[in-house]
Amino acid sequence: MSALHVAVIGAGSIAAMHMGAYQAHPDAVLVGVYDIRPDRTRDVARARGIRAYASLDELLADPVVEAVSICTWNDSHAEIAARAVRAGKDVLVEKPLSKTVAEAEELEAVVSESGRMVQVGFVRRFSSNARVLKSFVDAGELGELYYARATNIRRIGNPGGWFADSARSGGGPLIDIGVHVLDLCWYMMGCPRAVTVSGVTDSRLGNRANITSLSRYTVADYDPDLSDVEDLATALIRFENGASLLLETSYSLHAAEDRLAVAVFGERGGAELEPELRIVLEKHDTVLNVTPQVDLLAFDFEEGFRSEIGAFVDACRGVGPQLAPVEHGVEMMRMLAAVYESAALGHEISLR
Numbered sequence: 001m002s003a004l005h006v007a008v009i010g011a012g013s014i015a016a017m018h019m020g021a022y023q024a025h026p027d028a029v030l031v032g033v034y035d036i037r038p039d040r041t042r043d044v045a046r047a048r049g050i051r052a053y054a055s056l057d058e059l060l061a062d063p064v065v066e067a068v069s070i071c072t073w074n075d076s077h078a079e080i081a082a083r084a085v086r087a088g089k090d091v092l093v094e095k096p097l098s099k100t101v102a103e104a105e106e107l108e109a110v111v112s113e114s115g116r117m118v119q120v121g122f123v124r125r126f127s128s129n130a131r132v133l134k135s136f137v138d139a140g141e142l143g144e145l146y147y148a149r150a151t152n153i154r155r156i157g158n159p160g161g162w163f164a165d166s167a168r169s170g171g172g173p174l175i176d177i178g179v180h181v182l183d184l185c186w187y188m189m190g191c192p193r194a195v196t197v198s199g200v201t202d203s204r205l206g207n208r209a210n211i212t213s214l215s216r217y218t219v220a221d222y223d224p225d226l227s228d229v230e231d232l233a234t235a236l237i238r239f240e241n242g243a244s245l246l247l248e249t250s251y252s253l254h255a256a257e258d259r260l261a262v263a264v265f266g267e268r269g270g271a272e273l274e275p276e277l278r279i280v281l282e283k284h285d286t287v288l289n290v291t292p293q294v295d296l297l298a299f300d301f302e303e304g305f306r307s308e309i310g311a312f313v314d315a316c317r318g319v320g321p322q323l324a325p326v327e328h329g330v331e332m333m334r335m336l337a338a339v340y341e342s343a344a345l346g347h348e349i350s351l352r
């Protein structure tokens with residue numbers, strides 16, 4: 001079977017993870033790159049020894065390209081994915097799938113008519129700690145999962161630039177980093193349909209640009225005075241199977257430390273996936289906290305992206321399952337949009 005020929009759209013920080021993973025993959029060939037910034041396209045293409053496309057049309061018209069990774073700002077994900085699918089390419093699109101539910105649903109319709117595949121960049125599903133836990137969940141070791149807690153708190157972590165510009169991002173920590181932990185819990189729970197969402201958002205701290213004694217990640221066009229996204233989002237989501245999920249995520253909060261925590265609770269056992277994988281079981285009237293003996297107990301960026309892209313390459317070549325299909329991206333957008341809507345209205349939203 002011949003190698004999968006891939007191009008990357010968007011040449012910023014996360015594109016580097018995609019490109020590195022394709023170039024390290026024995027069954028993939030990284031063909032080229034396109035970014036709206038010609039200087040960035042040229043520099044990245046030169047550094048990696050790949051083709052610099054002058055336009056998206058040129059890239060999509062190249063018959064050598066079988067699949068694309070979309071690593072652009074959130075406002076262009078769905079549109080570029082639809083164009084790529086129409087051009088006959090398989091797609092790995094970064095999270096979130098889109099900015100709005102309508103865009104996500106339009107894309108889903110295009111995909112269903114196309115025979116092509118869209119994988120959503122829920123990278124944390126593919127990390128080895130998540131895969132280990134999923135095998136326990138799927139084997140029924142924890143019983144039915146009926147509660148989950150998803151926390152991704154940054155106390156000073158608004159990256160600024162497009163992340164802080166809702167027109168390009170669609171929102172703040174909820175759509176950017178909350179989505180990762182929400183998705184992990186939801187995936188472990190078997191992707192049940194959400195029926196009610198009660199959300200709260202707040203933006204009273206801003207991006208805390210006054211704090212200069214702690215370092216933070218900022219994007220190239222960071223402007224301390226610009227941010228129109230929320231600082232904090234919390235939500236309670238109920239699912240049709242009776243399960244519930246509590247979410248909290250922030251860019252700015254007077255918290256003593258950053259906190260990443262993902263936990264699921266079932267009838268026979270529970271588990272923490274982050275900050276480190278730990279499985280909780282009850283055997284012979286005794287509670288066991290079990291630490292799996294694996295190389296990585298926590299998410300590792302490089303391993304996660306290599307694993308995600310390995311799964312995408314396998315799925316495109318028809319030798320592996322599709323673990324993050326477009327429908328999951330659409331359902332995630334419904335939940336995220338419902339949190340924002342509920343927060344704006346000040347009451348619970350029904351998705352029935």
Ligand SMILES: NC(=O)c1ccc[n+]([C@@H]2O[C@H](COP(=O)([O-])OP(=O)(O)OC[C@H]3O[C@@H](n4cnc5c(N)ncnc54)[C@H](O)[C@@H]3O)[C@@H](O)[C@H]2O)c1
Nearest residue numbers: 010011012013014015035036071072073074076094095123
């Ligand atoms: N999976 C993860 O863990 C993870 C981590 C970070 C970012 N992301 C996602 O990756 C995407 C990119 O984030 P980033 O941190 O790399 O941002 P970035 O700003 O570093 O890079 C984005 C690049 O896309 C280019 N771009 C924007 N619109 C474009 C368009 N229409 N056509 C072509 N190029 C375009 C920009 O010029 C820029 O070079 C976002 O959707 C973000 O949510 C995912």
